[in-house]
Every structure is written in structure tokens, then in C-alpha cells.
Amino acid sequence: MPSAIRPWFRLLRASFAAQTRYLPAALGGLIANLTFGFLKAAVLFATVRAAGGEVGGYDLATMSSYVWLSQALLGTVNLGADSDLADRVRTGDIAIDFARPLDVQTSYLAVDLGRSFFALGPRAIPLILLGALTTGIAFAPPAGVLLGLVAVALAAVLSFLGRYAVNILGLWLVETRGVRTLYMLVSSFLAGLFVPVPLFPDWLKMLANATPFPSLLQTPIDVLSGKVSGAAALLAVLWQVFWIVVVGAAGQLLTRRGRLKLEVQGG
Template sequence: MKAHLACARMEFRAALTYRTAYLSSFVMMLLQIYLLTVVWRAFYDGRAEVDGLGLGTMTAYATLTTLQYQLVSPWRSSPIDQRVREGKVAVDLLRPVGFPGQMLAGQLGWASAALPVLVVALPFALLIGAGQAPASTAAGFAYPVALAGAVLVNQLLGLLLGMVSFWTLEVSGALMAYRFVAQFFSGALVPLFFMPGPVKAVAQWLPFQATAYTPAAVYLGQVEGAGIAVALGVQLAWIAVLGALAAFVWSRARHRVMSQGG
């Protein structure tokens, strides 16, 4: 555990080193909240509700998903492909900590670097967007659990995508496709309950909805009562499936390690 925490701290500090890129991502976050709020207000066009969902709840959903996506974003890729191309993976394999554990801890450390600025940006985000208190006491307690599950699902997906580089060396093409699919089917832009029936059915069978829609739906009361336990159970199931799949892929990938670029 101590070694994994060290990996996380290292990536946390690395993320804070690039201050211009770090801060510009939050400027873009605030711009996205503003634009989504404008779009949804235009979509409602003065109507109090659409399909039983009020404008206030919809703008709160847009604000919440944009904020939390700084932690669970498909744009944050795994560093594995770069390390494979540069030959640094050889050094990683010599460390007394498993390679997937190193990479996963590093990814979590990088993602946690978003927390300080999220705290600072929160008042501005609520000013240009909208905010609501948790729909219920149960929702308030369940939301942090759902958010933690979302982070783990997203990081496991990133780990799997990164390990593709052991076969291809380059994953930029796969990453472009992944970013589009992940952001759309996660419900980060359009909630699942507004998607057409067939598209919604596909989204519910994919792991991406566990990264954005699930925590937001729990917080805003779109999932209530026993539905909260079911939603958290689905997240847990995806964590188990993706973890097992990552272990299987690594068992094959480690036999393909080569000293590339080093």
C-alpha cells in the first residue's frame, strides 16, 4: 500500500507541475457548464418540465456531471503507451510493485490533482450553472460512494486501453474513438433518460454510464430507494469485471514487453 501511495503522490505532483494546462482545463470546464446551461434553457423554451424533469434539475445535472467529470474524464489517458514507446516500462517492471498496480495508482493520483481547483471553481460553476442539495439524506450518503465507484470504473477502463499499446505501441486512434464513445454513453452530455429507447438500452449495458450518469442520478434523486443499491451494485459488478479483465490482459501483455526506445 505504501508503494502504491508513493506512485499516486508522484503523479499528483506531476499533474500540478504543468500549471498552464492544469488551470486551462478548469477554464474550459466553466465554459462547458455555461454553454450546456444555455443549451438546456433553449431546449426547455419556457416549459416548466420535459418528460417530468424540471429545468432546474436539468441544469443542476449538467453542472454536476461537468464538475465530477474532472475526476472521471475519458480525456485523461493512461501513461502506459508513452512508457512502452520510450522503453520506460522496463524500469517499471523492475520495481517491487506489480505494473498494473503502479499504473492504476498513478492514474488515481493524477485524477486527484483535480480536487484542489474543483473546490475553488465550485462557487463559479454554481454561479454560471445551477446547483441543488442532494435529493434526500440517502442520496447525500450514497453520492460519495457512487462517485468513488465512477472513478474506479473510469481508471480501470483507462488501464485496459493503455495496455493495448503492448501490441500496437500507439493507441491514439483507439483513444479518439474511446473518448467519443465514453463521453456520449456516460450521460455526461445528454442524460440517459433523454436518450432514444434503443440508444438508452445500449448505454445501460455499457460500463460508461457508471462513470457519470450513476452518481449524478443518485445525487439528484433520479434513482431512489432500492434503486440506489442496484445502481451501486452495477458499479461494483463493473469494477469486478474490469479488474478481472485487466488481470487477464496483463497476463498476456507482460510476455510482449520489449526494450522500445530505451
């Protein structure tokens, strides 16, 4: 492994290993996602049946795929905004991170990806299996599934970068709980957590697609399930890359500007 990326890989590996200590918490998350999966399936299946078997391009089979993939990815793609980083900014411990020889944003990214990738095992895979055994899940052909896995990894990166940008605002705001709560609500809704984005009214769909949020959840689901395929799927993944560059650059800019005004008091 090139020495230039070795520190970040070690952070990712250590974070992944640390998650093995919290298997009961992962089991709790699995049960919660499974419970809400059945509730979501009941509501959305009733909607499809009431609409005559198809709504917004979704029939029962594609809606079932949406339900279980959206629940399965929740452990890997974090739509909240809580972070240890917010506390470190508030307490001034972020100064220690700035003194380290690693870039703050990318080092926290490596730690977050370790947690995200670990969640694929105890949460995502069991939910997919249970969904397939109950109401069923349709997947894209093998090439589409591989591209979908790339979309999942990119969504995990974009998820962190968005949360990082919100948390680093603490360098100006100090207390960011209000902003983080607002971010969680907006990102969850516009990402397609509650209902698929294609079911939104036209004006809301246009608004959602002008943000990075559908790339967090709707895009990986669509590519994995085969709802979008071929050139459209590749374009959706490239759109994720675009948002990663934009949001990542915004986080870097906020970090550099905030670092100049950081003041830490105490002994």
C-alpha cells in the first residue's frame, strides 16, 4: 500500500474494528429498521393498490425493492447530523485535530467510512435477506449491482461530507444542534427515506434533484434495484461524484476559514 494513504487506511481499519464491540447496538438497529420496513411496506403497498397497481412508476415489486433497500442502507448512509466532531468543535478539542499532521476532513472521513462499511454486515445484508424472503426484492443484473455498490460507497462518502460541513459550522455558531436537527429532517425527506423521490409533486421533485440529497439514498436504491440502468445509471453515479466534489470543497473552505477564527480558552 502506498505510504501516502496508509494513515487513512489505518484509521478506517481501526474504526471498522471498533464497531465489533457494539454488536448489540447493531442488532438493535437491525430490529428497528426491520420494524419500520414492515410499516413502510404496509403503507406504500396500500398506496400502490389504491392507485390501481402502479404509482409514479412503482408497482408492488419495485416498491418492495425500494422499501427494503432504503431500510438496509440506513446503517451505511447516515442521514442524521450527530457527530463527535460537533462536540469537539464546541469544547475546543478540535484544536488538537488541527495540530495533527493529517487533514481534518479526510481523517474524519476515514473513521466514518469504517463505521459505514461495518454496518453492511450486521444490518444491510440481514435486512436484504429478510426482505427477499418476505415481500421480495428485485435486483439489477450483475453489472448493475456492481455499479450499485459503487453508488452505495459514494453515498457513504457524500453523507459524511454533508454532515461534516454542518458540524464544522460550529466554528462560527458554537452550538449547532438546531442546524443539525434541520439538516436531518431535510436530508431524510429529500433523500427519499419516507417515500421515493419520483412520487414527489413535480415542483418538490425539481427542488430535491437540485440538491445532493437524492444521491444519498434514492440513487443507490435505483441503481441496485435496476430501476435505472445503462447510461442513466452511470449518469446518476457521476452526479454523485459531482456532489462529492462540491460538498467536499465547501467543507474544506469552511474548515480553512473557521480555523482562522478559532479561539480556545482554558488551562
